[in-house]
Amino acid sequence: xxxxxxxxxxxxxxxxxxxxxxxxxxxxxxxxxxxxxxxxxxxxxxxxxxxxxxxxxxxxxxxxxxxxxxxxxxxxxxxxxxxxxxxxxxxxxxxxxxxxxxxxxxxxxxxxxxxxxxxxxxxxxxxxxx
Amino acid sequence: xxxxxxxxxxxxxxxxxxxxxxxxxxxxxxxxxxxxxxxxxxxxxxxxxxxxxxxxxxxxxxxxxxxxxxxxxxxxxxxxxxxxxxxxxxxxxxxxxxxxxxxxxxxxxxxxxxxxxxxxxxxxxxxxxxxxxxxxxxxxxxxxxxxxxxxxxxxxxxxxxxxxxxxxxxxxxxxxxxxxxxxxxxxxxxxxxxxxxxxxxxxxxxxxxx
Numbered sequence: 255x256x257x258x259x260x261x262x263x264x265x266x267x268x269x270x271x272x273x274x275x276x277x278x279x280x281x282x283x284x285x286x287x288x289x290x291x292x293x294x295x296x297x298x299x300x301x302x303x304x305x306x307x308x309x310x311x312x313x314x315x316x317x318x319x320x321x322x323x324x325x326x327x328x329x330x331x332x333x334x335x336x337x338x339x340x341x342x343x344x345x346x347x348x349x350x351x352x353x354x355x356x357x358x359x360x361x362x363x364x365x366x367x368x369x370x371x372x373x374x375x376x377x378x379x380x381x382x383x384x
Numbered sequence: 385x386x387x388x389x390x391x392x393x394x395x396x397x398x399x400x401x402x403x404x405x406x407x408x409x410x411x412x413x414x415x416x417x418x419x420x421x422x423x424x425x426x427x428x429x430x431x432x433x434x435x436x437x438x439x440x441x442x443x444x445x446x447x448x449x450x451x452x453x454x455x456x457x458x459x460x461x462x463x464x465x466x467x468x469x470x471x472x473x474x475x476x477x478x479x480x481x482x483x484x485x486x487x488x489x490x491x492x493x494x495x496x497x498x499x500x501x502x503x504x505x506x507x508x509x510x511x512x513x514x515x516x517x518x519x520x521x522x523x524x525x526x527x528x529x530x531x532x533x534x535x536x537x538x539x540x541x542x543x544x545x546x547x548x549x550x551x552x553x554x555x556x557x558x559x560x561x562x563x564x565x566x567x568x569x570x571x572x573x574x575x576x577x578x579x580x581x582x583x584x585x586x587x588x589x590x591x592x593x594x
Contacts (some may be wrong), residue, residue: 266563270544273562277541296570303570310516311523311538316428320442325420328449329413342454 264291272301276308402466410457420449423467426540427474433535434478436524444481448474468549475532475550482528522572530565537562 268291275286287297342350397405397418408415427448432441451473452459459469523531529551536547544558551558 262563266559269563269566270559273537277538299570299574300566303566303573306515306519307534307538310519311433311534313425313539314429314432314438316425316438316442316445321424324424324446324449325417327446328420328453329417
């Protein structure tokens with residue numbers, strides 16, 4: 255391991271120590287600069303940056319209405335075919351709709367054609383005896 | 385038989401681990417509801433900072449959970465805990481969102497700052513808002529994986545090990561990436577500051593000086 259590598263690892267350790275300290279409310283720069291892993295130059299800039307990130311990247315609260323509505327949509331609605339279909343990716347939804355339409359287009363004309371000769375065929379079938 | 389003996393207390397969903405809940409959620413919607421309660425805020429926050437606006441964050445958060453619910457039957461924990469799996473779904477959806485839109489919007493300052501700064505003086509609010517926007521703009525200039533790391537580290541306050549699970553990297557790799565991210569962010573901010581010596585951050589330093 256070169257001297258550069260070991261310096262880099264020490265800096266990585268120091269940055270994590272500072273981040274943990276800042277996140278737990280400890281921003282005693284003098285103490286953190288006194289650590290053996292502290293870099294000799296630029297430490298205060300990095301410390302400022304970490305503190306700045308800590309105060310700027312704050313947790314956002316989603317609206318309670320959104321959270322409640324989504325939960326209801328996810329788990330309270332009945333598990334119908336359309337509900338399941340809605341969760342599928344768009345291309346699968348389109349494929350499912352095309353398949354259903356194609357099926358209807360295939361079946362309906364045959365049914366209509368068979369209706370014309372249906373009455374005659376029905377009389378050919380003998381009644382079942384009990 | 386002792387009829388006075390109390391039956392053993394049944395564990396509630398709240399007491400169960402993620403792994404147990406995931407197994408139950410394959411047949412029990414209420415178990416998925418508990419997982420949702422545990423992670424909805426975290427996933428929303430992650431997406432909020434990656435998309436920069438609450439409306440897209442809500443839309444994508446909903447899609448994350450719909451997708452998770454649709455695929456939970458096939459989910460198995462092969463070294464990827466449920467939390468990491470959810471973040472990966474979110475990460476992929478956000479990546480698609482950026483790719484489809486080809487743009488990155490600016491965080492609306494009024495919504496971002498108003499809630500936390502109402503009690504302070506108007507001048508201070510404006511100054512802090514400028515500072516935050518300055519930093520957030522610099523974060524948005526970072527590569528996506530570095531943005532992800534900063535959000536998980538500061539907003540979610542996850543450990544390097546947890547971040548490693550989500551980003552599919554070792555703990556050591558996260559440590560190194562964090563170091564490089566901070567250095568590049570510092571350099572970028574310094575380059576930006578060179579053009580404006582009276583930036584909000586400089587002013588803040590002056591204000592804080594004894």
